[in-house]
Amino acid sequence: MAASSNSSLSGSSVSSDPEDYQPPIWKSYLYQLxxxxxxxxxxxxxxxxxxRPKYYGREFHGMISREYADELLRAADGSYLIRESQRQPGTHTLALRFGPQTLNYRLFYDGKHFVAEKRFESVHDLVTDALITLYIETKAAEYIAKMTANPIYEHLGYTSLLKDKMVHRLSRRCTESRRVTFVRDDQISSSLVRHSALKDTPEKQCSYEKIHNFKVHTFRGPHWCEYCANFMWGLIAQGVRCSDCGLNVHKQCSKLVPRDCQPDLRRIKKVFSCDLTTLVKAHNTPRPMVVDLCIREIELRGLKSEGLYRVSGFSEHIEDVRLAFDRDGEKADISASAYADINIIAGALKLYLRDLPIPVITFDLYPKFIQAAKIPNAECRLEAVHEGLLQLPPAHYETLRYLMAHLKRVTTFEKDNFMNSENLGIVFGPTLMQPPEQNALTTLNDMRHQKLVVQLMIEHEDVLF
Structure with a gap:
């Protein structure tokens, strides 16, 4: 039955001509089951x-044997009762008749009823969901095993139109921003310049690849998987939904979905503490707009400010800036009329970078940069930092590139602001780099290496990026 239903209820063919495109047909076989x-x-x-516990009803039969429960349930398919275990008094078992046999499940209650991961408001709902799952997985085991073989995902407008359009735009913008001519400098490693100038490899593109942020979801009413087009069965937790873009798929299908999440601004609750790649994709920008707006304001009126980035602004005002970005996004007012002290804007920028759930220099690449800083030979050290940068996710790379170019400009006003590359390295080392495991001793030992990495990126910004 599974094979015939699969062929008759499969998705429609899709033409390569957009004008001939027909939406895929949802496959109704599992819904019928x-x-x-x-x-x-x-x-x-x-x-x-x-x-009888207060959270059970008259389906509770007390301490009866498994055999007696089986006799009571033989009357009808889908019949159920709850009994207290004779082997383990105080524990409860859900006895459920399905087909020719009685199934016994250890039953738990913690405010909701459950036998596995799913939690239900009532035992009746739990049994309803169990019967649906048992019936479908029994009748359509072969079908379920094959239902991801011909996905409709690639034909959805979400992937074929929106994603391609954004990737093309961002790739073009980032490619233009990274087009750098490498020149010799007495203070720069000549081997790295030679490597950068002669390396015959494609330029790192800003494809801004992002995995979906899937979370178990309960759908109200019939729902179909947007990957395989099949019905998502059950009463609750029928599948998963991407909290960033809203894509709805089976849990098993989520493992096959490409890394092409396109976040929806309506789903992004805040700007601060939001994953960097998620934010730039949602706003369709190469870098977080917080970084762009704060740097623009600092360069407009703060490059000569003494102790820039070292002197702290009032924490209450910095928190106001955070709230303004979370509330108003790119329309947040951070002008001199709103915040006369430029240290408030500098503090907000540092806070944004420090609060990223994944630091600009990611957790998985942190050890590579720390090891690079420990290399005694200056040329090899710079080469190692360069290799680490090339492994950063595109959005992280672009953010770091833009920030280092800004900090390089800050150092050109050292005689006014008293901030050289070493001072900025001390400030931004712990902000941009955080160890994967928060260990006080590790953090303390790594501080000088963090400082050195940032210092090198500022001093050799024109070569490293």
Whole structure:
């Protein structure tokens, strides 16, 4: 039955001509099976049980044997009861009739009823969901095993139109921003310049690849998977939804979905503490707009400010800037009329970078940069930092490139602001680099290496990026 249904209810063919495009047909076979699944039938205990927990009803039969429960449930498919275990008094078992056998499950309650991961408001709902799952997985095991073979995902407008359009735009913008002519400098490693000038490899592109942020979701009403087009069965937790873009798929299908999440601004609750790649994709920008707006304001009126980035602004005002970005996004007012002290804007920028859930220099690349800083030979050290930068996710790379170019400009006003590359390295080392495991001793030992990495990136910004 599974094979014939698969062929008759498969998605429609898709033409390469957009004008001939027809939406894929949702496959209804699994929905039909859910409608056919046995309905729960509660077997009521004929007498009131004094030992019955308050969260169970008359389906509780007290301490009865497995054999007696089987006799009570033989009347109808889908019948169920709850009994106290004879082997483990105080524990409860859900006995459920499905087909020719009685199934026994250890039953738990912590405010909701559950036998596995799913939690239900009532035992009736739990049994309903179990019967649906058992029926579908029994009747359509072969179908379920094959249902991801011909996905419709690539034909959805989400992937074929929106994603391609954005990737093309960002790739072009980032390629233009990274087009750098490498020149010799007495203070720069000649081997790295030679390597950068002669290396015959494609330029790192800003494809801004992003994995989906899937979370288990309960769908109200019938829902179909946007990967395989099949019905998502069950009463609750039928599948997963990407909290960034809203894509709905089966849990098993989520493992096959490409890394092409396109976040929806309506789903992004805040700007600060939001994953960097998620934010730039949602706003369709090469870098977080917080970084762009703060740097623009600092360069407009703060490059000569003494102790820039070292002197702290009032924390209450910095928090106001955070709230303004979270509330108003790129329309946040951070002008001199709103915040006369430029240290407030500098503090907000540092706070944004420090609060990223994944630092600009990512957790997985942190050890590579620390090891690079420990290399005694200056040329080899710079080469190692360069290799680490090339492994950063595109959005992280672009953010770091833009920030280092800004900090390089800050150092050109050292006679006014008293901030050289070493001072800025001390400030931004812990901000841009955080060890994967928060260990006080590790953090303390790594501080000088963090400082050196940032110092090198500022001093050799024109070669490293």
């Amino acid at each position: 859910q409608q056919e699944a046995p309905r729960p039938k509660r077997i009521v205990c004929p007498k009131e049980m004094e030992t």
